[in-house]
Amino acid sequence: MTSAVAGDFRPHRVAVLALDGLLPFELGIPHRIFGRPRDARGRHLYEVVTCSARPPGPVETDADFAVQVAHGPEALATADTVIVPASYELGPLYDEGRLTGELAAALARIRPGTRLASICTGVYVLAAAGYLDGRPATTHWADAERFQRMFPKVKVDADVLFVDDGDVLTSAGVAAGIDLCLHMVRRDFGTAVANDVARRTVVPPHRDGGQAQYIHRPVPDPQVATTTAARAWALGRLHEPIQLRDLAEQEAMSVRTFTRRFREEVGISPGQWLTQQRVERARHLLESTDLPMDQVARESGFYTAQSMRQHLQAALGVTPTAYRRAFRTGGAERQGAAGTRR
Incomplete structure (x- = not known):
């Protein structure tokens, strides 16, 4: 883990396991996201290495080129986090x-306690190795049903962009790997660091909803009203009581129509979305201010410190006090202790 003690600094080491048939886009995601964060002294907070399950050499991709991988499976033994991107040539793994x-043999080198993550069909590797037995996970929506049949012990959720189960994380397909990696940066070093990486990568720091919003849905007719204005209106008033009818009125819709349209566009209910936004607002205030807990609760729309505590405990797995202690005083100099769950 990264240390904040002068002279004892070591970046968090991320090993990306490249398998034949890998998708170059997904291989590049961890390097892009984890290669950006730096501390106040300009030191990289992560060290990212790509490795193969065999000795160093070329690894085939699903494109018309191969990638030259400089590290073999021994790199897995020194990793704090191991990420398995998607591959389309998993052979007996995908078929059986x-x-x-x-x-x-390569996976056996991973030390106990190492954080594991997969992008898209990389989840097959974690499942076949037994890491997901009895645990929640996700993968690309188009592959979720097949994956569930093959690994019935896994609790598959095909609606979300990623699943955080503490030491094992899985993401949906392709670009959801960006969401997952940003989430891990946010979990490790706080919202401010993750948001800076998102800005530099020109992606949203947090996408609303889940992959359900991408399943068999046509592009909306520009003549049909959306819920965009209502969401923008709510974001400016998170500290105020907001009822469902208030949101519907912003779009001149009935509550029923608004709720249906909102879920179609965002993938979750208006109430779930509001809670997500208020949690993010509370995180920002806890990281960037010294406001008393009661005031943080009021500013983020939870009204009482007890209510905020309950919501943050459910969303992040830690109390507001623990979250502030991890990210307010140490910032990017220290490794976060917040075991975020989703």
């Missing part, structure tokens, strides 16, 4: 749900 001897 079992690891090859080479891949099993």
Whole structure:
């Protein structure tokens, strides 16, 4: 883990496991997201290395080129986090749900307690290795049903962009890997660091809803009213009581029509979305101000410190006090202790 003590600094080491048939876009996501964060002294907070399950050399992609990987499976033994991007040539893993001897030997090098993550069909690797038995996980919506049949012990959620189950995280397909990696940066070093990475990468720091909003849905007719204005209106008033009818009135819709349209566009209910935004507002205030807890609760729309505590405990797995202690005083100099769950 990264240390804040002068002379004892070590960046969090991320090993990206490249398998034949990998998608170049997804391989690049961890390097882009984790390669950006720096502390106040300009030191990289992460060290990212790409490795193969076999000795260093070329790894085939699903494009018309290969990538030259400089590290073999020994890199997995020194990682704090191991990420498995998608691959379209998983062979017996994809067809039968079992690891090859080479891949099993490589995974055996991972130290106990290492954080594991997958992007898209990389989840097959974690599932076949037994890391997901009895645990929640996700993958690309188009592959979720097949994945569930092959690994019935896994609790598959095909609606979300990613699942954080503490030491094992999984994401939906392709660009959801960006959401997952930003989430891990936010969990490790706080909202301010993650938001800075998002700005530099020109992506939203947090996408509303889940992959359900991308499943078999046509592009909205520009003549049809949306809920965009209502969401913008609410974001400017998170500290005020906001009822569902208030949101519907902003779009001149009935509550029923607004609720249906909102879920179609965002993928979750208006109430769930409001809670998410208020949690994010509370996180920002806890990180960037010394306001008393009661005031943070009022400013973020939770009204009481007890209510805010309950919502942050449910969303982040830590109390507001613990969150502030982890990210307000140490900032990017220290590794966060918040075990965020989603």
